[in-house]
Amino acid sequence: xxxxxxxxxxxxxxxxxxxxxxxxxxxxxxxxxxxxxxxxxxxxxxxxxxxxxxxxxxxxxxxxxxxxxxxxxxxxxxxxxxxxxxxxxxxxxxxxxxxxxxxxxxxxxxxxxxxxxxxxxxxxxxxxxxxxxxxxxxxxxxxxxxxxxxxxxxxxxxxxxxxxxxxxxxxxxxxxxxxxxxxxxxxxxxxxxxxxxxxxxxxxxxxxxxxxxxxxxxxxxxxxxxxxxxxxxxxxxxxxxxxxxxxxxxxxxxxxxxxxxxxxxxxxxxxxxxxxxxxxxxxxxxxxxxxxxxxxxxxxxxxxxxxxxxxxxxxxxxxxxxxxxxxxxxxxxxxxxxxxxxxxxxxxxxxxxxxxxxxxxxxxxxxxxxxxxxxxxxxxxxxxxxxxxxxxxxxxxxxxxxxxxxxxxxxxxxxxxxxxxxxxxxxxxxxxxxxxxxxxxxxxxxxxxxxxxxxxxxxxxxxxxxxxxx
Amino acid sequence: xxxxxxxxxxxxxxxxxxxxxxxxxxxxxxxxxxxxxxxxxxxxxxxxxxxxxxxxxxxxxxxxxxxxxxxxxxxxxxxxxxxxxxxxxxxxxxxxxxxxxxxxxxxxxxxxxxxxxxxxxxxxxxxxxxxxxxxxxxxxxxxxxxxxxxxxxxxxxxxxxxxxxxxxxxxxxxxxxxxxxxxxxxxxxxxxxxxxxxxxxxxxxxxxxxxxxxxxxxxxxxxxxxxxxxxxxxxxxxxxxxxxxxxxxxxxxxxx
Numbered sequence: 001x002x003x004x005x006x007x008x009x010x011x012x013x014x015x016x017x018x019x020x021x022x023x024x025x026x027x028x029x030x031x032x033x034x035x036x037x038x039x040x041x042x043x044x045x046x047x048x049x050x051x052x053x054x055x056x057x058x059x060x061x062x063x064x065x066x067x068x069x070x071x072x073x074x075x076x077x078x079x080x081x082x083x084x085x086x087x088x089x090x091x092x093x094x095x096x097x098x099x100x101x102x103x104x105x106x107x108x109x110x111x112x113x114x115x116x117x118x119x120x121x122x123x124x125x126x127x128x129x130x131x132x133x134x135x136x137x138x139x140x141x142x143x144x145x146x147x148x149x150x151x152x153x154x155x156x157x158x159x160x161x162x163x164x165x166x167x168x169x170x171x172x173x174x175x176x177x178x179x180x181x182x183x184x185x186x187x188x189x190x191x192x193x194x195x196x197x198x199x200x201x202x203x204x205x206x207x208x209x210x211x212x213x214x215x216x217x218x219x220x221x222x223x224x225x226x227x228x229x230x231x232x233x234x235x236x237x238x239x240x241x242x243x244x245x246x247x248x249x250x251x252x253x254x255x256x257x258x259x260x261x262x263x264x265x266x267x268x269x270x271x272x273x274x275x276x277x278x279x280x281x282x283x284x285x286x287x288x289x290x291x292x293x294x295x296x297x298x299x300x301x302x303x304x305x306x307x308x309x310x311x312x313x314x315x316x317x318x319x320x321x322x323x324x325x326x327x328x329x330x331x332x333x334x335x336x337x338x339x340x341x342x343x344x345x346x347x348x349x350x351x352x353x354x355x356x357x358x359x360x361x362x363x364x365x366x367x368x369x370x371x372x373x374x375x376x377x378x379x380x381x382x383x384x385x386x387x388x389x390x391x392x393x394x395x396x397x398x399x400x401x402x403x404x405x406x407x408x409x410x411x412x413x414x415x416x417x418x419x420x421x422x423x424x425x426x427x428x429x430x431x432x433x434x435x436x437x438x439x440x441x442x443x444x445x446x447x448x449x450x451x452x453x454x455x456x457x458x459x460x461x462x463x464x465x466x467x468x469x470x
Numbered sequence: 471x472x473x474x475x476x477x478x479x480x481x482x483x484x485x486x487x488x489x490x491x492x493x494x495x496x497x498x499x500x501x502x503x504x505x506x507x508x509x510x511x512x513x514x515x516x517x518x519x520x521x522x523x524x525x526x527x528x529x530x531x532x533x534x535x536x537x538x539x540x541x542x543x544x545x546x547x548x549x550x551x552x553x554x555x556x557x558x559x560x561x562x563x564x565x566x567x568x569x570x571x572x573x574x575x576x577x578x579x580x581x582x583x584x585x586x587x588x589x590x591x592x593x594x595x596x597x598x599x600x601x602x603x604x605x606x607x608x609x610x611x612x613x614x615x616x617x618x619x620x621x622x623x624x625x626x627x628x629x630x631x632x633x634x635x636x637x638x639x640x641x642x643x644x645x646x647x648x649x650x651x652x653x654x655x656x657x658x659x660x661x662x663x664x665x666x667x668x669x670x671x672x673x674x675x676x677x678x679x680x681x682x683x684x685x686x687x688x689x690x691x692x693x694x695x696x697x698x699x700x701x702x703x704x705x706x707x708x709x710x711x712x713x714x715x716x717x718x719x720x721x722x723x724x725x726x
Contacts, residue, residue, distance in 0.1 A: 033674075033688045034698055034706050143497040163501060333706050386699035389612040417698070420705035421616055428623055 002027050002040070003456045006079065008087035008113060009323020010070070012053055012061065012104065015153030015177050016262065018316065019048040019073045020323045024086075026456055028332075035332040037458045042324045046077040050315065060100045061091075063107040070111040084113035086452055086460045088326035092125045092152065092318060122157060122171030122245050124464065126150065128321030130159030130166070133260035134312030136325075140164050146309065147254040149227055150317055151263035151292070153177035154191075155245065156227070157318075160254070168252075171245040174223045176263045176289025179205065179216070183286070185279040186210050193243065197222060200239045213279045216291055224295035231257055231306055257300065258309040260317035266293025268310065327452070330459040331440035335423025340409050340434050343451040345464075347371060348413075350445040351381040360398045368402075376407055380443040383416040392422055400429035412437045413449070413461075479522075480529040482666075482696075489513040489520055507665045530664040537659070537667030538566065540603035544633075546610060547597060552633040553587055555579050559636035573640035583632070583648050591629030593621055593711060594651035598637035602659030605670040609693055610657060613670075613700040613707075617655070620708030626715075639673050639687075646678035653714045654678040655707060660691065668694040672707055676720040686721040688714070 002025060009020045023043045030036035054065035074081065089112055091101045129150030130136050139146040139161035150157040156174040160167040173193035180189040187207050190198070198205050201222060203215050226240050233253040241248060259267045266272060266289060282291050300308050313320050349367050353359040364379075371377055379399065384391075403410055410426060410433040412419075423437030436451065436459075443449055443463050452460040477484075488499045490513040499511040512523045519527070539562055547554065556579065558571040565572055575583070595617070599606060614631075621628050629651060634641050639658060646654040653676055660669040671691040678686065688710060693703040714720050 032691050033710055034690050034703070140501075141498075143495045333702055386695040387701065389615045389701050389704075392701060418702045420709065421699075421701040424616070424620060424623075424705045424708065428619070 005085040005455055005460075006083050007323050007327070008079075008084045009319045009321070009326075010087070010089040010108075010112060011319035011322055012066070012089070012091045013152050013318070014092070014155070014175065015053060016315070017051045017053045017066070017069065018319045019046075019070065019077075020044055020316065020319050021046040021077050021079055021084075022320070022324045024324070026329075026458070028456065030332075035457055037329065037332045037456055039329065044320065044323075046079070047316065048073045048076075061104040063100075063104055066104065066108055067111055070108055074111065081111065081113040085455060086327040086462075087113065088128075088322040088462065090125060090128060090318065090322040090326075092122075092155070092157075122155060123169045125155075125318060126157035126159040126169040126171055127166050128325060129157050129260055129318040130161055130169075130321070131325035132313055132317035132319070132321030133258055135159065135258040135260075135309070136161045136164050136166075137312075138256070138258065138309055142256060144256070145252075145254055146256045146258060147231065148258045148260060148311075148317075150261040151175060151259060151267075151296075152261040152318075153287070153289070156261075158230070160252075168249065170247060170249050172226070172243045173245060174226065174243060174292075176285070176292055177287040179211075179219070179288045181211055181279075181283050181286050181288075183283070184210070185283055188286075194219075196239050196242055200237075211279060213282065216279075216282070216288055217295065220288055220292040220295040221299070223292060224299045227296065228299050228303065228306075230254070232303075255305065256307050256309055258311050259296065260311045260314050262315045263289050263293045263296070264311060264314040264317075266290045267297050268314070269293075270297065327460045327462045328441060330438040330461055331417050331419060332458055333417070333420040334439060334454075334457070334459060335420060335427065335435050335437040336454045336457075336459055337409075337434045337436055338453050340436060341451050341453050343376065343409070343411065343436075343449075345448050345450065346376050346378045346411065348380050348443045348445065348447040348449060348463075349377045350443070351379060354381045354383070354395055357394055357398045360395065361402055364402050373405075374407060376409060376411070378411045378413055378443065378449050379403075380413040380441075381415075383414040383418060383422075383439075385416050387416070387418055389421075392418060393425055396422055396425035396429050400426060400433075403430065403433070409434045409436060411451070413441050413443050414439045415442050416440075479525045480533060484522075484526050484529075485509065487522075489522060527664070533667045534662035534664060537602040537604045537662040538562075540607075542599045542603040542606045542633075542659075546607065547631075547633040550611075550614060550631065552597065552631045553583075554633045554635065555583060556635040557637055557641060562636070565636040569638055572636055572638035573644075575641070575644055580644065580648055583645060587630035587632065587649055588627075590627075590650045592626040592652050592715065594629040594646060594649060594654045595631045596642050596645055596654065596656040597631070597633045598639070598641060598656055598658040599635060600637060600639075600659035600671075601661040602667055602669070604662075604667045605659035605694070606657070608668040608695070609670045609700040613657065613693070613704040616701050616704035617707055620705065621711070624708070624712065626711070640680065642673060642675065643678045643680040643682070646675070647680060652677065653711050653720075655711070666694055666696065669697060670694060670700075672703065674707065674710060674714060674720060676714045676718055678720075686723075688720045688724060 005024050007022045023045050025041040027040040028035050054062035056062045130148040135146050135148035145160050145162045147160050154175040156172045159169045178191040231254045233251045419437045419439035426435045448464045450462040488511045559565045642654045642656040656673045660671050670693040674688045675686045
């Protein structure tokens with residue numbers, strides 16, 4: 001038995017924006033009356049043109065322009081928003097720090113589809129790019145980690161994977177468009193975030209000045225050096241440390257490196273080498289992207305200790321990550337109420353102690369105060385593998401009891417496989433509530449979840465770790 | 471003094487050990503082993519198994535044999551108020567040799583069932599020892615409890631629960647026929663493999679009958695602590711019972 005769902009991925013980057021549609025094939029591999037749904041295949045069925053992200057004169061996201069891009073692309077793909085069951089809009093890079101990012105997400109939801117979740121935040125972008133580039137999949141075949149650097153116009157998003165699991169993620173202010181040039185090679189823009197580094201290198205790079213190739217190269221070499229030092233586990237200088245967004249990293253060594261993002265198109269293409277003898281050759285896109293790509297290629301190819309892996313996708317890594325990897329599927333035996341979904345941006349209340357009834361009551365009471373009484377929340381806990389009936393019954397009773405005076409929907413998410421049993425009990429004990437009880441999903445404290453309509457008995461869930469956190 | 475004890479080779483975690491000498495990547499062999507219950511990464515001594523592998527193999531085989539020859543703990547079904555009957559089989563040896571006798575009852579037994587048990591139930595629960603006593607001992611209690619709670623909630627008329635000694639799957643057809651049950655649910659010990667001796671199956675049928683083919687049955691299998699957890703299987707059986715009651719059919723006729 002096979003079922004197909006369509007997923008949309010929309011990436012609004014600092015420089016470029018794009019849309020992809022993928023077809024996700026689900027298959028029931030069980031021979032018995034307990035379904036076991038697996039994702040059989042993910043296929044990209046449509047890739048949009050790569051657009052320049054529409055910005056208004058005051059550097060805001062131009063929402064009406066964005067809408068018309070989306071309308072056009074959905075039309076070209078022959079897909080209507082009703083066909084889309086999952087997916088994500090991700091606002092990335094410097095764009096996500098623009099104040100109207102939230103408005104943009106809301107502004108396009110009508111065009112994008114019902115259960116296309118909105119996400120932003122540099123760490124999340126890193127993770128999605130790492131899935132889209134193929135770094136996560138590549139990490140399965142080796143011992144140790146694979147690090148993916150997704151280098152776009154505004155930022156570099158790094159994600160570390162080990163056996164397909166995310167280990168670490170971070171972001172840096174390193175990008176191809178942090179310095180921009182006009183057609184004559186005159187510098188028109190320098191990001192504030194690069195100024196300390198330019199000062200430290202005492203480079204004559206200033207707005208209005210005609211750029212010298214070797215000076216720009218010194219800058220891109222210095223940026224490439226930061227990435228190399230991260231891989232080698234070197235101490236970073238104070239100026240280099242300042243390039244990190246939100247948080248730094250632990251010192252570790254990475255032997256296997258993959259690059260994606262727009263700049264990666266220039267990293268892997270050594271045929272471009274001859275183009276960079278003068279500033280006009282470099283100035284193909286009116287920025288330092290190609291030069292940064294060359295610096296990275298040169299610097300990493302000299303290192304015998306480091307293996308540079310070829311990505312599956314480069315400039316499209318993030319959008320493909322958003323379209324194909326942002327949504328997880330629940331276990332196959334759950335309790336679902338499709339009348340209550342989609343649910344979006346539901347904060348997770350994580351219970352760490354579920355052994356004793358009074359522990360649940362106390363922990364819940366303390367944590368519930370963080371949210372308004374009327375706010376829908378998701379209760380999440382790990383649970384035991386093959387738990388005893390009496391224990392699950394006790395938990396169900398307490399959960400029904402403590403949520404008695406809350407809204408319509410009781411949403412519970414556990415990690416181990418017992419949601420159908422727990423949900424059945426919740427239906428008995430919490431009769432006034434609609435019950436949604438899902439398993440095989442990890443949702444941590446501080447996460448937000450989106451829950452979509454069930455497909456063949458399984459439920460798509462997006463667990464979002466960071467929303468506009470900065 | 472720890473040296474006084476011989477390690478228990480029957481423990482499941484013994485199989486997790488990588489026995490290849492000097493593996494190039496221990497981490498990757500472990501990862502590979504996690505993907506399957508098969509005995510991968512066991513190395514070799516010449517062209518034979520290593521002693522540890524051989525002992526583990528024999529221990530697992532012994533568990534499978536014990537599962538077949540172990541009687542179920544009848545105090546368990548007594549406590550839960552089960553009615554007890556026996557097939558035409560007289561003892562375990564005969565049970566293993568004569569599958570045909572494990573499917574039928576004597577006339578006296580059939581009459582006794584008709585005389586002592588509730589007729590025309592919506593749901594008839596049967597527990598059968600099958601080929602693993604361990605399976606019933608390990609999983610019955612929790613699974614039965616959640617099923618009963620679920621059926622009570624649905625207000626189904628539940629028949630007298632029946633335990634059948636020396637039973638094959640087909641006894642459910644005879645009991646269903648004798649009592650005129652709508653949905654018959656049989657919990658039975660699975661033929662043990664080398665992975666576990668505790669796995670249980672559930673067979674369900676709508677108006678289960680010896681006149682119908684085997685394809686009348688809907689199956690849930692692999693119920694044990696490392697497979698489908700017993701309570702989750704119980705909840706799924708309650709869910710399936712609702713479907714069988716509504717659709718008035720089961721097995722391959724039922725598209726789920």
